[in-house]
Amino acid sequence: MAKELKELTSREENYSQWYNDLVGKAGLAENSSVRGCMVIKPYGYAIWEKMQRALDQMFKDTGHVNAYFPLFIPKSFFSKEAKHVEGFAKECAVVTHYRLMNDPEGKGVVVDPDAKLEEELIVRPTSETIIWNTYKGWIQSYRDLPILCNQWANVVRWEMRTRLFLRTAEFLWQEGHTAHETREEAIEEAYKMVHVYRDFAEQFMGVPVIVGHKSENERFAGAEDTLTIEALMQDGKALQSGTSHFLGQNFAKAFDVQFANRDGKLEHVWATSWGVSTRLMGALIMAHSDNNGLVLPPKLAPIQVVMIPIYKGEEELKAVVARMEEFAAELKKRGISVKIDDRDNVRSGFKFAEYELKGVPVRLAMGPRDMQNGTIEIARRDMLTKETVQQEGLADMIEGLMDEIQKNIFEKALTFRERMTTVVDDYEEFKRLLDEKGGFMLCHWDGTPETEEKIKEETKATIRCIPIDMPAEPGKCMVTGKPSAGRVLFARSY
RNA sequence: CGGGAUGUAGCGCAGUCCGGUUAGCGCGCCACGUUCGGGACGUGGAGGUCGAAGGUUCGAAUCCUUUCAUCCCGACCA
Numbered sequence: 001m002a003k004e005l006k007e008l009t010s011r012e013e014n015y016s017q018w019y020n021d022l023v024g025k026a027g028l029a030e031n032s033s034v035r036g037c038m039v040i041k042p043y044g045y046a047i048w049e050k051m052q053r054a055l056d057q058m059f060k061d062t063g064h065v066n067a068y069f070p071l072f073i074p075k076s077f078f079s080k081e082a083k084h085v086e087g088f089a090k091e092c093a094v095v096t097h098y099r100l101m102n103d104p105e106g107k108g109v110v111v112d113p114d115a116k117l118e119e120e121l122i123v124r125p126t127s128e129t130i131i132w133n134t135y136k137g138w139i140q141s142y143r144d145l146p147i148l149c150n151q152w153a154n155v156v157r158w159e160m161r162t163r164l165f166l167r168t169a170e171f172l173w174q175e176g177h178t179a180h181e182t183r184e185e186a187i188e189e190a191y192k193m194v195h196v197y198r199d200f201a202e203q204f205m206g207v208p209v210i211v212g213h214k215s216e217n218e219r220f221a222g223a224e225d226t227l228t229i230e231a232l233m234q235d236g237k238a239l240q241s242g243t244s245h246f247l248g249q250n251f252a253k254a255f256d257v258q259f260a261n262r263d264g265k266l267e268h269v270w271a272t273s274w275g276v277s278t279r280l281m282g283a284l285i286m287a288h289s290d291n292n293g294l295v296l297p298p299k300l301a302p303i304q305v306v307m308i309p310i311y312k313g314e315e316e317l318k319a320v321v322a323r324m325e326e327f328a329a330e331l332k333k334r335g336i337s338v339k340i341d342d343r344d345n346v347r348s349g350f351k352f353a354e355y356e357l358k359g360v361p362v363r364l365a366m367g368p369r370d371m372q373n374g375t376i377e378i379a380r381r382d383m384l385t386k387e388t389v390q391q392e393g394l395a396d397m398i399e400g401l402m403d404e405i406q407k408n409i410f411e412k413a414l415t416f417r418e419r420m421t422t423v424v425d426d427y428e429e430f431k432r433l434l435d436e437k438g439g440f441m442l443c444h445w446d447g448t449p450e451t452e453e454k455i456k457e458e459t460k461a462t463i464r465c466i467p468i469d470m471p472a473e474p475g476k477c478m479v480t481g482k483p484s485a486g487r488v489l490f491a492r493s494y
Numbered sequence: 495c496g497g498g499a500u501g502u503a504g505c506g507c508a509g510u511c512c513g514g515u516u517a518g519c520g521c522g523c524c525a526c527g528u529u530c531g532g533g534a535c536g537u538g539g540a541g542g543u544c545g546a547a548g549g550u551u552c553g554a555a556u557c558c559u560u561u562c563a564u565c566c567c568g569a570c571c572a
Binding site for chain 2: 016017020031035087091126155157159160161166167171173220239240241242243275276277278279310311312313344346347348349350351352353354365367368369370377494
């Protein structure tokens with residue numbers, strides 16, 4: 001196996017290649033032979049599972065339950081919400097037939113023309129329509145509200161150009177769909193969930209994010225307001241990592257979902273939807289990795305500690321591994337996942353490199369010398385440092401290290417983001433910085449879609465969000481000079 | 495869908511311009527041995543018929559036509 005990762009001398013130029021290389025070599029995913037689709041390999045999926053588990057717990061803690069809705073959505077459902085169809089119609093996979101037959105000319109299998117569907121089925125690009133069609137039957141009175149459902153599912157969007165984890169034709173995600181009695185309650189839910197996403201990104205992934213509103217141009221098709229978490233990747237581009245939408249009564253009206261309110265009057269239900277996808281994997285990779293490979297935060301690492309025996313001959317191996325198993329048992333008791341790599345067909349140096357590539361947070365190496373001295377070598381993936389320590393109290397030390405590494409990875413990313421966030425007032429300066437530095441730019445904008453569009457066309461930068469915690473700061477739009485109430489966050493993005 | 499490029503062993507490539515023995519190289523893989531504190535080494539071995547189809551030719555990885563696929567740059571997007 002050619003495991004060497006390409007050295008990344010110029011991140012701006014080669015970042016895509018480097019990213020693909022890393023995703024492949026770390027064993028996370030690969031392109032499938034199926035157009036635009038991705039195979040998530042076991043190691044990559046193990047990380048995704050850890051993300052799922054943590055998120056799912058957070059959803060449950062905020063009162064949500066899981067359910068599952070159909071993969072296929074009748075075409076007519078899409079015509080009920082005008083903006084929604086505008087946003088999604090272009091990129092849908094459509095099922096038109098339900099049967100195959102042997103080719104009469106003997107050339108394999110063909111679609112049976114007699115098996116044409118009356119109404120085509122759309123493979124869900126998102127589930128608002130099918131879910132609101134279902135909710136209609138669940139809701140009669142305010143006593144039926146709120147409905148706080150989430151589903152873990154796959155969705156399909158027929159993208160022109162794909163990229164592992166960041167944009168694939170099919171991807172895995174969770175989508176929450178809630179129904180509420182009042183506007184205020186729905187808005188509160190949308191905020192609550194974007195903050196769940198923020199907490200997850202920062203506390204589990206170690207990726208600092210900016211929470212804010214999407215501008216009108218970038219808003220979800222059919223939403224009144226879209227909240228987003230925006231992360232900054234190491235190449236200076238932004239990545240939208242999760243969204244939470246306040247849908248108003250749009251879908252309730254489209255699907256005629258009304259309830260008897262406390263005054264006995266019929267009213268349309270208020271809605272939210274929110275989701276994060278396997279794109280988070282991309283964020284995780286691009287936020288922390290270095291030239292040695294992946295850097296995983298302990299909370300999401302499938303293997304938190306790897307132990308590598310150093311030895312000559314079978315006897316030494318046995319002795320070292322036996323001691324390692326004692327440590328491993330102790331660590332497992334504390335809920336730390338451990339792997340002892342006692343493979344005899346590769347040398348220890350190879351293993352070191354391999355686990356660095358896979359981003360394992362802590363590596364322990366022990367050989368005959370350590371056995372004699374009662375020591376062990378302990379290496380940190382985030383710092384690429386190693387030291388030899390006394391075996392005594394090892395478990396405590398590692399438990400502490402887990403927290404320290406988790407924190408350090410976040411701090412590093414935060415420092416990077418701060419360094420890469422610039423306050424800009426001049427449009428020419430803005431353009432120059434985009435090319436020379438990248439990152440987030442905090443700028444005044446006159447609030448019009450036209451100006452945003454113009455900036456996008458001229459610079460490829462978009463408004464990532466209007467941060468919710470930005471202080472009010474009157475100023476002048478950097479392009480038109482018209483008044484602005486506060487700065488918004490610009491960046492080039494994935 | 496527009497612009498560019500590439501398809502040769504599991505992976506990365508050379509060979510193609512200028513057609514000519516049995517299609518090469520590195521990594522990986524298999525066997526044995528020596529090694530083993532940062533990606534080991536030796537010896538032996540397996541594996542491709544050059545993306546696909548058609549054509550030109552005594553002869554095609556190489557020339558021509560068609561086609562498919564992938565990647566990059568745009569447009570679209572979580």
